[in-house]
Each structure stands twice: as C-alpha cells, then as structure tokens.
Amino acid sequence: MATMNxxxxxxxxxxxxxxxxxxGGGARAQAQTQTLxxxxxxxxxxxxxxxxxxxxNNMMAEHFFDQLVGRDAQAQLRPGLAESWTLIDDTTWxxxxxxxxxxxxGDEFTxxxxxxxxKRVPNVTNSPGSFGIYTKAIIASEVVDPYTIRxxxxxxxxxLPQDLTQVYIISHSVGDGVTTGDFNTGKAVIGTGPFRFAxxxxxxxxxxxxxxxxxxxxxxxAQVNYRFIANDGVRVAALLSGDVQMIDVVPPADMPRLRTTxxxxxxxxxxxxxxxxxxxxxxxxxxxxxxxxxxxxxxNPLRDLRVRQALSIAINRQAIVDRVMQGAAQASGQMMPPGxxxxxxxxxxxxxxxxxxxxxxAEAGYPNGFSxxxxxxxxxxxxxxxxxQAIGQMWQRIGVVTKVDAVPFAVLAQRQAxxxxxxxLIGWATAGEPSTALRGNLxxxxxxxxxxxxxxSGYSNAKVDALTEEGLRTADNxxxxxxxxxxMRVAMEDVALVPLHMQKNIWALRGGMTYEARAxxxxxxxxxxxxx
Numbered sequence: 001m002a003t004m005n006x007x008x009x010x011x012x013x014x015x016x017x018x019x020x021x022x023x024g025g026g027a028r029a030q031a032q033t034q035t036l037x038x039x040x041x042x043x044x045x046x047x048x049x050x051x052x053x054x055x056x057n058n059m060m061a062e063h064f065f066d067q068l069v070g071r072d073a074q075a076q077l078r079p080g081l082a083e084s085w086t087l088i089d090d091t092t093w094x095x096x097x098x099x100x101x102x103x104x105x106g107d108e109f110t111x112x113x114x115x116x117x118x119k120r121v122p123n124v125t126n127s128p129g130s131f132g133i134y135t136k137a138i139i140a141s142e143v144v145d146p147y148t149i150r151x152x153x154x155x156x157x158x159x160l161p162q163d164l165t166q167v168y169i170i171s172h173s174v175g176d177g178v179t180t181g182d183f184n185t186g187k188a189v190i191g192t193g194p195f196r197f198a199x200x201x202x203x204x205x206x207x208x209x210x211x212x213x214x215x216x217x218x219x220x221x222a223q224v225n226y227r228f229i230a231n232d233g234v235r236v237a238a239l240l241s242g243d244v245q246m247i248d249v250v251p252p253a254d255m256p257r258l259r260t261t262x263x264x265x266x267x268x269x270x271x272x273x274x275x276x277x278x279x280x281x282x283x284x285x286x287x288x289x290x291x292x293x294x295x296x297x298x299x300n301p302l303r304d305l306r307v308r309q310a311l312s313i314a315i316n317r318q319a320i321v322d323r324v325m326q327g328a329a330q331a332s333g334q335m336m337p338p339g340x341x342x343x344x345x346x347x348x349x350x351x352x353x354x355x356x357x358x359x360x361x362a363e364a365g366y367p368n369g370f371s372x373x374x375x376x377x378x379x380x381x382x383x384x385x386x387x388x389q390a391i392g393q394m395w396q397r398i399g400v401v402t403k404v405d406a407v408p409f410a411v412l413a414q415r416q417a418x419x420x421x422x423x424x425l426i427g428w429a430t431a432g433e434p435s436t437a438l439r440g441n442l443x444x445x446x447x448x449x450x451x452x453x454x455x456x457s458g459y460s461n462a463k464v465d466a467l468t469e470e471g472l473r474t475a476d477n478x479x480x481x482x483x484x485x486x487x488m489r490v491a492m493e494d495v496a497l498v499p500l501h502m503q504k505n506i507w508a509l510r511g512g513m514t515y516e517a518r519a520x521x522x523x524x525x526x527x528x529x530x531x532x
Contacts (some may be wrong), residue, residue: 012352017024023328034222038380039235040523041249043203043228045128045410048183049168050121052413053129053440053454055273055429059522060226063208065191068095068114069161073518073527075272075432077161081109081169081192090156090475097147101215104189104196110146116172124180128417129454130272133165133439137472154304158475159435166431192528194219201229207527217526230408239508241266241267242406244396246515248523249382250506260444265508269517273429274335274437275381277374277391277498279308280422282458288373288422292401300367300423308495309350310360311423314398315391316352321501324386329501333491335428335437337502342434342484345493347498357398375415376425378406382503388425413524419456427503428454429520434484438468442491459496463487 015247017363042056049061082095101109118141122132137160140152151160171190174182182188189197194216195208199213210219227244229235232251238244240261250258250266258264279302280286286300301307317331333349336342361369372395376388385406392402407415415421430437444460445452451465467487474480492499505521518524 022495024419030132030244034220034223034519035225036223036246036247036525037225037227037244038228038248038523038525038528039227039229039238039244040247041230041232041235043273045413046180046184047186047189047200047206048124048180049196050117050124050131050286051125051127051180051183053115053131053133053166054413054490055521058168060206061168062193062522062524063195063206063226063526064189064193064197065165065170067169067195068097068164071165071432071520073269076103077165080165081114085161087158088150091153093151093153093160094144095149095151097145098215099148101159101192102213102414104211104213104324105171105173107171107190108190109169109171111143111149111516112146113169114149115141115169116142117169120170120178121167125320126180126380128413130447130448131167133436133450133453134166137163139334141199145478155473156475157435158371158473158477158480160429162433162435166436177188187194195224198223215396219526220528220530221525226525236508239510242510244512244515245524246506246528248508248521250507252328252509255326255328255450263510263512265509265512265514266511267515267517270330270337270339271429271503271507271518271521272337272340272432272502272519273381273425273427273521274332274337275329275384275387275425275500275503277500278416278421278424279311279455279459279495279498280419281421281460282419282456282459283403286422287420288403289510290371292368292370292399295370297370301364304364306360306364306368307366308498310357310364310398311361311395312350312495312498313353314357314394314400315350315395315498317500318347318352320387320390324383324390325501326327328382328504328506329503332499333439334489334499340434341432342432342437342481342488344485344488344492347489354398356395359527361398361400364512369401371401371403371406372422373403374423374425375405375407375412375421377409377412380409380412381425381427384425387500391425409482416454416456419458421457424457425500429453432519434481435472435490438464438471438484438487442487442496443468457497461491461494461496464491464494464496 023431041528044057044060067080068082070078084096103149121135137157142150174188194214198207208224304482321329331349376386390405395402443451473485514529516527
C-alpha cells in the first residue's frame with residue numbers, strides 16, 4: 001500500500017505543473033501560485049479522526065472534516081456544522097444543523113451522520129487516547145428532524161459545546177465496520193471539510209485538493225502538499241531553499257538567523273500547550289528505577305510526595321526557558337497558561353532549590369538517591385530531546401542518577417499507553433478551558449466515566465476527582481472556573497505531574513504569505529493566505 005500511495009503522491013504532485021506546461025507559461029505560473037507546500041515537525045499517527053487524541057492528528061483532520069462546534073484561532077467557540085446550540089432544560093441540549101452541506105462523496109450531511117459518529121467515537125479499536133472523553137456526557141440522543149438533534153445528559157452539563165469541538169463528524173456511508181486502516185488508505189476520508197484527500201505516505205506527506213463544494217470560506221490553495229519533516233535543520237533548510245513556503249515549530253536556535261533573512265516572515269502566539277513530566281505511581285515495583293548500587297527496589301519511591309517534590313524543585317525551569325528554549329516558552333507551575341480560563345494566578349512555577357531537594361530525598365529514605373530512566377520524544381515538541389537531557393543533568397546534581405532515553409513520538413505514545421516508563425516528558429494542549437486537562441490527565445483513570453483517559457501513570461486523588469465532577473455539573477461559569485482552579489491547585493500541590501513550561505507557537509513563511517497564528521498550535525492550510 002505504501003508503494004501505491006507513493007505512486008498516487010507523485011501523480012498528485014506533478015499533475016498541476018504538467019497541465020500548466022501544456023497550457024503555457026502564464027498557466028504554469030498560475031498553477032504554481034495555487035499550490036502550497038508546507039512542512040510540519042510532527043506527523044500524525046493516522047488519518048482516522050477518532051483514533052488518538054493527538055494534536056498532529058487533529059490538525060490533519062481539520063482539513064477533511066468538520067465539528068458541530070468549531071474554534072477560532074484564539075480558541076473561542078464558533079458555529080461549525082451546527083449553526084446554533086441551546087440548553088433547553090437542565091439536561092437537554094438542542095443543536096440546529098447547517099443545511100445544504102455536502103460530504104466529499106456528494107451525500108448530504110444530516111443528523112444521521114452525527115448519530116453515526118457519536119456511536120463510533122468511544123468504540124475505536126486499540127485507541128491509545130480515546131475521544132470518548134468528549135462524548136461521555138451524552139446519555140441519549142433524539143433526532144427531532146434531519147437538521148435538529150437533541151442530546152440528553154445525566155445532569156447539568158454546561159461544557160457539551162466545548163467537548164464537541166473535539167469530535168470530527170464522518171459520513172455514515174463509511175459503514176459500521178470502518179477501520180482505522182480504511183482512513184489511512186483514503187477510502188473512508190469522506191468529510192465536509194475544505195479539502196479532499198488525494199494521497200498519504202506515512203511519515204512523509206499528505207496531498208490534498210481543495211473542496212470546491214465546501215460550505216464555508218474556500219481556501220486559497222487548489223492543492224496542498226502537507227509534508228512531515230521532524231528534523232529541525234532539514235525543515236529550516238527546506239524553507240530557505242524554497243522547497244516549502246511555510247514551516248511550523250521554528251527552532252529557537254534558528255530564530256536570530258531567520259529574522260535577518262530577507263523574505264522570511266513570522267507568525268507567533270502564546271500557546272495553550274503545557275510541557276510536563278509524568279511520574280509513574282502505578283507500579284508497586286518501578287520498572288526503571290534502582291537503588292544507587294543498581295539493585296531493584298522493593299517499593300516505588302515515586303509514590304512518596306517528598307520524592308515527587310524533590311524531583312520537581314531540582315529542575316531549574318527558568319534555565320530551561322532561557323538556555324534550551326531561548327525564550328520561546330514560559331516557565332509554569334500548572335497546566336493552564338496566564339490569562340486563560342482556569343489559570344491559577346497564585347500558583348507559580350516551583351522554585352528551584354537543589355539543597356531542599358536533597359533534604360526531601362533524605363527524609364523519604366533515599367539519602368544516597370537512586371537511579372531512574374527519563375524518557376521523552378525526539379521529534380514532537382520544541383527541543384524535546386534537549387529538555388530531557390537538561391533535566392537529567394539537574395537530577396544528577398541531587399543524587400538521582402538519570403539515564404535519558406529520547407525516542408520517536410510514535411514509540412513514546414505506545415509506551416505511554418502501556419505505562420512502560422518511570423518518568424516521561426509529554427505535552428497537553430488544552431481546549432482553552434481547564435476541564436480537558438483535569439479529566440484527561442489529573443483524575444483517576446476510570447474509562448467508563450471519561451476520567452483519566454491519558455492518565456496511565458496511576459495518579460489518583462479523590463479530592464481532585466470530586467472537585468472535577470462538581471465543576472462539570474456547575475452551570476454558573478464563574479463558580480465552575482473557581483472549582484476547576486481548586487482542583488488544579490490540589491493536583492499541583494500533590495505533584496500529580498511535574499509542569500515545566502508553556503510553549504510559544506512560531507511559524508515562518510516566505511513569499512509574502514501570511515498565517516493566522518493559532519493558540520492551539522494547529523498548522524492548517526486554510527489559514528495560509530497568499531501574498532499580494
């Protein structure tokens with residue numbers, strides 16, 4: 001199948017230039033200006049929009065599919081396939097669907113497609129990060145007519161529109177037996193989005209063509225070659241050579257040079273992504289921790305709050321921001337960025353204190369420290385491999401001998417799902433409010449409730465669970481935010497995870513093009529506008 005996709009990709013890449021050549025120089029120039037070549041740092045793990053709650057997957061899905069409720073570049077709600085939504089009683093939401101919308105196969109979009117999608121979302125086979133967290137609140141659905149649908153919830157649930165921004169609607173025509181593989185071949189990529197599928201070569205590129213029947217604003221581009229280039233140097237070189245016209249995740253080390261390069265422009269915005277460490281508390285005997293002499297331990301030191309505190313305050317976050325990230329981040333002590341809904345203003349980054357960290361380890365019974373393996377990706381977040389190297393050196397200074405293991409993100413995702421780790425660097429992009437961070441990462445893993453969907457590390461705190469549940473059923477916006485702030489404070493003081501920093505999103509473009517920077521860090525071809 002990879003060979004077939006490669007042939008399809010070559011045909012797609014060369015179809016427009018060949019036609020233009022026959023038509024003459026003017027047509028050739030026009031064809032070139034209608035093709036966008038861009039490169040992103042992180043490839044999706046699949047084209048299945050319901051398989052894995054992962055930003056690269058979601059931003060690819062944005063091109064082919066729509067949600068009932070969308071978000072703008074500032075993460076504010078906007079109408080999508082639903083023109084409006086209303087809470088008609090305490091437990092009933094009514095959504096009015098957009099009329100006249102067509103799927104890429106020509107079928108009309110109706111409530112039947114919404115029901116089909118909601119049925120599939122929690123039942124995707126082998127999902128390493130289920131989207132079921134976003135549909136769990138719906139206990140029943142009622143189709144009033146083809147363009148009106150009502151959702152029943154067990155109690156007051158004011159966040160349903162926010163949840164549905166994460167659910168991409170697929171056509172019921174793909175059938176109940178549709179698999180993730182069917183999406184990867186393109187067979188099931190039947191959506192209402194601004195682009196149509198042309199070809200997919202995993203870890204290389206997706207080729208897409210404009211959907212001229214799209215219900216919304218048409219993209220500037222007739223064709224997009226959406227490439228995946230994980231290596232920072234290669235990605236920057238592709239921009240400078242003109243091989244691509246836009247890149248994301250601009251390496252901080254290259255910013256000074258790029259800022260002085262004629263013809264290169266930037267688009268920047270503060271990110272909603274938190275970078276943090278997960279610490280394993282699930283294993284009775286930790287798989288990657290030994291004592292100072294290399295012998296296995298009979299208990300897990302990470303279950304001791306003092307040990308977790310020591311590992312946290314041994315990290316000089318500002319040094320990482322200044323030296324590793326070269327200012328393209330902000331040190332953090334929580335999962336929400338300043339100014340966002342749910343940000344706790346008096347919860348600063350933990351102060352760096354190596355001597356106190358050593359004392360805490362001694363109090364916990366580890367005066368000679370121990371040995372640990374810290375794993376993380378080498379191709380997902382800005383300077384991710386360098387970050388874990390820096391943390392490893394900082395932990396060494398308090399007597400925690402640290403082996404650093406940087407692996408491709410695809411490998412890391414599978415290890416996370418198996419909780420095959422003792423300490424792991426990972427990231428989470430919030431949806432502009434704190435409930436997803438709380439439910440996904442900080443609540444006890446209870447899949448049937450939609451709690452702890454990516455909390456494979458075993459963390460559990462009954463007070464965090466109770467506060468999160470209370471917030472989810474609180475209709476008053478201000479009261480709900482206060483409750484979620486309390487939950488975040490409890491979790492952070494208990495070192496449920498070790499927050500490091502919030503990323504800054506930076507894109508670089510050339511050729512006079514512009515890009516509307518997005519707080520969710522998504523790189524979408526629809527947001528790229530041609531220069532004058």
